[in-house]
Amino acid sequence: MARSTESLLPPVERAVLVFVNEHEEEDSIVEGELVGLCEAAHVEPVAQIRQRVDHPTKATYVGKGKVTEIAALRAESGADFVLIDGEVTGIQQRNLEEALGCKVIDRTQLILDIFARRARTKEGMLQVELAQLTTMLPKLMSVYTKFERQRGGIGMRGPGETKLESDRRLVRDRIARLKEDIEEVKRHRDQQRTGRRKQIFPFVSIVGYTSAGKSTLMNLLAGSEFLADAMPFATLDPTTRKVEFGDGYGMFLTDTVGFIRNLPTQLVAAFRSTLEEAVYSDLILHVVDLSVPTWEDQMDAVTETLELLGAGQHPTILVFNKVDACPDAALVNQAVADFPDSVAISALTGRGIDDLLALISKKFKSVLGEVDLHIPYGDSQALQLCYDFGKVKEIRYEEDYIAVKAELVDEIRSRLATYTVAS
Template identity: 40%
Template sequence: METAREKEKVILVGVQTRQSDELFEYELQELENLTETVEGEVVAVLTQKKDSIDPRTVIGKGKLEELLHLVEELGAHTVIFEQELSPRHLRNIQEVIQCKIIDRIQLILDIFAMRAKSKEGKLQVSLAQLNYLLPRLTGQGINMSRLGGGIGTRGPGETKLETDRRHIHRQINEIKKELEETERHRQRSREKRQSSGVFQIGLIGYTNAGKSTILNRLTDADTFEENLLFATLDPLTRKMVFPNQFKATITDTVGFVQNLPTQLIHAFHSTLEESRGVDLFLHVVDSSQQYVEQQEETVLDLIQNLNMQETPIITVYNKKDKMHENFQARLHPHIVISALNEADIATLQDFMWEEIKKHLVPYEREVSLAEDGGALFNQLQQETFVESMELIGETNHYLFKGYTKSNSKWLGDR
């Protein structure tokens, strides 16, 4: 009879430098959530207040000894640092602590390796892991072989990382070439959508805010939705038809998280690029979280870093059925819903249309059915929002009135 695998016992370590007590507590809570996502059991949390982290070992000498005693006393398998560990940090800590040592970045990379389903997603994660681990190869063989794998060791694997650096550089180059080909294909699809004149919506938000659930309720996407961090890694674009028959596309993206590793932003460049050409962002925020403000800022900061701050944003405060007692809506325009409530989804669609209309331009267009044979009729109905269609008897033309994007080919005299 198969027995359940024993959870890794994990000790979390964090240094509070300039953060407020509240923010530091939030960071540690998120680190614990991330650890639980990879089925680690947090058995202790070690913290230290310092003006700056120790250049040798992150935490001071006394704290390092305290950590050693905790590891031995609790039989911990893994120590996870909130701060990024440089190769020097890792080497010095490893000399004292005889168990697996990783940091928050490696933990997030590990979760991404668990969640990646598509070939592209797996390649992107492998690239991020190899780029992160390359400068940290010294001593990694020992570190990763302890306990035969587990947290922080998914992906490229122990044997690959113990081979020479030239081999790893070669792997990185091969993955980049494959991803470039995928990106070219994605770019062609993106350009086709943009030239079609169809209105494009991008779903953004903190991980586990409910983006995939909302995508499923607004479309027939049937994407993976569960109460998990980073449940969605692969961008998914689906057609959305509003009750008034206005058509748009909506694209789900990877969930953001505080201090998203630079390696991941680079690796998931093409995924995040899916959001670059959209006409409107739907920013999904989990109203049940205590630290809503920090999560909002994380998403908005990343949007700014990616130079996409000019794109209009609608904020959807989700999970109103579990709303935190101190919740306050700060961003505008916004709506508060539960994605699981059918009436709320209908209200969301109406709200989205009213906001979308602000970014569309009214147009009028005369079309002759005799000359065109119906092709223009179909195009107008597919690529614009047709509000009315009236037959003008004298000219035997149809007068179309409706809304379209400001850069639409349907504007002006054609």
């Protein structure tokens, strides 16, 4: 079996785009998003066709008449394959490929192709392969037009097994192995996270709809040049950097993979360990592209995915980005007024970043408590805890003790309770 992390598509292919949706007002939204995905996957859309129905046709996703239209459009445009803006079943894919005489790919497969191109780390590649195989397994029935008998062999259950059955079992075995490998990588990341927890800096995750400007914001805050591409899913593997503020505070900042509408559940499941950076965060920066008319829908899609991951109740700052490209100043003001704990910025120009940092600092300070301590000279470890896990604001060396005024997290305040004095 070829490595499933290989791209499904050659570097450049021409495609006929097929849209099936009920409401006309959705046309520009879904069209623009699929075209953006095509650009990220190096696919050239040469034609498109639309069918207005309540739900896809069971056998061929679109009606028989529309299949004929697609075939004619493909021949006229010279397209290499047909791209469906939806999720087709194995039977639908097989029937369409037989009727059209070409490859048919759905939206999920296109997204996976982009993921495969973007994955750089071991974990990213493992997760892509897991997502691809998880998607492939239900569709294996369409791979074969007939059930050929095969001889038994090593690792096979017996001579009566069909090739389809053995392939499905091999895929299941590979999926199980991938899950084990991903769990091992996750344990390693948990150890890294535990190491970072020994410092006072909180975990902050940047989340948002794809192309909302997350990586650009990451670059601005971290002062580093990561990949900041307007393409969908430019960031696949999570990147964490330590960021320090001028007032002595700081954070561990993590950029995450972009979200998208109708993200298949198997993709969410396969990339759960990557997305869990948001779950373990002390604070989430939810970046919203305010320059697009569908910003509220995109914001809702991200919120729903966070809830699915168990991060829906985490402290969150809404970061309304790209205000420099927003033609309506009143919209910017209204968005900030309507949503508490929000700020309007331009990650590209730096506008509003000071306001964002002030809000982050305010959020962080709310988890700290100021205490006055009288630490004996013999307990150097207690003083070190104040420096390692808090912010020492004042220190005086008295005759019998060290007087310390510090901001500490709950755990350290409890450990040093015997040295606490009334302020």
